[in-house]
Each structure stands twice: as C-alpha cells, then as structure tokens.
Amino acid sequence: MSKIIEGLKYSESHEWVKVEDGIAVVGVTDFAQAEMGDITYVDMPEVDDEVTAGEEFGALESVKAASDLISPVSGKVVAVNEALEDEPEKVNEDAFENWIIKVEMSDPSELDNLLDAAAYKAQIGE
C-alpha cells in the first residue's frame, strides 16, 4: 500500500503537484518510486528551461531501467532539487518530501486536468 497525500494533484504518469505561492512543486509519487526500485540517477532540466504539460522534462533511472518524467504543468523551471544530484536515493526514502522541480506556471488552469488523491488512488488500484 503506497502513500498518497490528500490535497495534492496527481498525473496519470505518477507525478504529484503541490501549489505553493503560485509555484507548482513537482515530484513523483510513492507508488512510482516503489515500482522503480533503487533510484540511481535523476535527470533534471535546468533553471529557466521551459516545460510543457504532458511532455517529458527529465528521467528517473533505477538500476534496471530509465523512466521518463512527464511534466503535469506548463511553464518555466524556477528551481531544481540539486540535492538529488548526489543523493538520488532520497526519492526512494520519501518521494513526497523530495520534490524534483519547481515551475512558474504559464496556465494554472492546467491543474484542473489532473487527478485528485481519490482518483489517483483508484488509478493505481489501491
């Protein structure tokens, strides 16, 4: 049974979004990190890169496979979690605490296209 936090928005591709002061904080879900196994590398964009909802913005690498990260929102990257460069395993330890990027949204109404906690829970079959 994986952890799901109420009040966050979720994508079908297992990213979560938390809005803090108009900025979208993006990470991957606990379900995703458990499916991936030991995460060994987080491929992140750079600050000021543009990301687009539904498009790849980076990747998580486990021992076995690479899995694309799909941006749940569009906008400009204002921060990346540099701690993950040296300690990618933090995503395994707490996927909700260890965000990956922060995005200044160009169209906050895109958040309405995402799932709420209950709908995401249903999607992963828990």
Place this chain on the structure above:
Amino acid sequence: MSETINNAELQLTCLYDRHVALQAKMSPFAGFMMPIQYNSITVEHLAVREKVGMFDVSHMGEIFVEGPGAEKFVNWIFTNEIRGFEPGKVLYGMMCYPDGGVVDDLLVYREFTPEHFLLVVNAANIDKDFAWIQEHAEGFDCVVRNESPVWGQIAVQGPAAEKVVTEILGYKEAAELGFYTFCDVEYKGKRLILSRTGYTGEDGFELYTSTEGTVELWDRLIEAGVQPCGLGCRDTLRFEAGLPLYGDELSPEISPVMAGLGMFCKYDKDFIGKEALLAQKGGEIVRKLVGIEIGDKAIPRAGYPVETPEGEEVGIVTTGYHSISLDKSICFALVDKAYAALDTPLCVRIRKKVFAGKVVKKRFYQTNYKK
C-alpha cells in the same frame, strides 16, 4: 513500462510458488515467469559480491548427447575444442550458424560415462537449440534428449558459496572442485550435478537436480539465511564481470569474433561456422564489442547511440548500467571497428544529452574465481 504478454503461455519453474511467497517482483523472461528482485537489486548484488546469494536458474535448458559418435558430433556443432577434455570438466563456447552468427552460447559437460555430454543452454533458446542439434546429429552415431523440464537448477554464488555448499548442504566434495569442473553426488536418491560454475564473476556453484529436490534444497538454503537473488542482479553481476548475454552481446547478427570471444573458437578442428569466423578474424569484420565508461552518473542503456566526439554515430549500446560495485556508468557497445581500440574517445547519447567517455576493457570488475 510493460508489453502485452499472454501469461497463459509462460512457463513456471519448480520454484515459482517460493518466489511468490517471498513476494518477489515477477516478470516474464525467456518464456518463463521469473523473479526480477526480492527486495532490492543493489542489496542482492552486494550479497553475491560480499558474501553469498542464490538464484533460481531452473529455466536453463539441459540437453544430453550420448552414443559412440557423441564426441565427434558435439565437436562439430561447438566452437570450443572438446577432444582431450577430461570427464568432470566444463567448457564454455558457442554453437554457430554457417555465417558465424550465434545459435546460442552454452556450457558443455563431459560426463563420467564415456561419450556422454550435457549441454546447458539458454532458456529462451531451448526449442531452437534442440531442433538445431537434432537436425545436425543426423549421420552421427548418437542420441539427443532434451531433459530441460525435469531438471531444476540453483546457482549459489559468492565468496561464501563453498562454505554454504559444504556446511549447509553437506557436500564436502565441493571444496575439491576447481573452477569449471563438476562432480556427481546424490540428493534423496536422485542425481545431483555439483558444478563449480556461474555467471556472476564470483566463485560459486550450480546445482542441478530433480525439480522436487531443487525445491527442498532451496528451502534449506532460505532457512540458513542465504539471500535469494533475482534476475535483476544476475544481469548487473554478469555485466560487471564482462560476461555476454545471448540476445544482447551474442546473436545471429553478433558473432563470437565481433563479441571479442574468439578465444572460445578453436580453428585447428572443423565446426559449423569456422570458415566465416576465420574470415572475420582475418579482417572481414565491421563492428566490434567494446566497453565504454562515461564520466557521469547518467546511464547508457541498450539501444542508445554511440557517437564520436565530432557527433558521427558509430555504434549502439548493448547493455549498460551505473555499476553497483564500481560506482561508474559503463556499457557494452557494438561499434565500428575503427573505434574499438582502448582509450578511444567515444560518447553516448542519453536522451537529449551527449556524455563523453572512452573505450575501456570489457571486464569492468576483477573476477574472483577459484583457480
């Protein structure tokens, strides 16, 4: 993440229920439903490198060749030389097509009964190999039997493997075996082939016996605290040790010469594929398998392009990992032979970025075999 697979067509090994009970992550591999990991690939990998781990390898194929013409026949289909090779010895090599492409890579066991051989082949290739062997056995005085379904196999691997096999399983004979030799013992009245072989780069044993016996031995090893290991770390371990995987580093398109395994082909005898391999050895070869190390944590995966520093595509990655034992991103790649020399600068394109690296030796990890 997953392909559509009809689970009904998948075979199960005799240890399937044990894997499910251990809550292993199961996945189809080579036509079998196999454990990929029980807990963590890293934990299982390090158990084998530092202490001991065990693998269910019951999916592997066992094909027996017997009869007055058996030696002559096996030597005709096998690239390595089995004449003068004594009972109790194990030899690695390939079966090749006439064009030098690989039917399979395999182990040949010379049994203690004269003119009896055991060929251990890859699970994915059992049917193809058996058909190939039968077809070519015509005209040789020998019989070929595929006994794969009735044999189970457990690989016990790691520096403490000898201790486990001699003390926990009680087979004192194990201590006397050199690497790539075997002996016959019994388990509950059934034959058990105790073989000092493996696919991890560490010392270890492979135990072949009846499926019922395999389940009992597995339970005893679990009870003794031996770490069960899945195919996930089997791949990371064999890769670090520079060992090829059929389908990635050897295939109908990738010959032993291209893969740098020419030492397992003996040209002072006749075998299927010899002329083609000799021509390749003499220079008729376009690509070679190399090791590449890149200076970043990004991971080169199978299928990623290999480029020169100028951006010209000259090859493709066949297997790659961020090595658990070495903490480096390394891969095997098939590249144009002009770029195969050690230290040649080569880059790997990983998604949108290009990472600089160089050609290194394929045996990334210093193996620890028993002499």
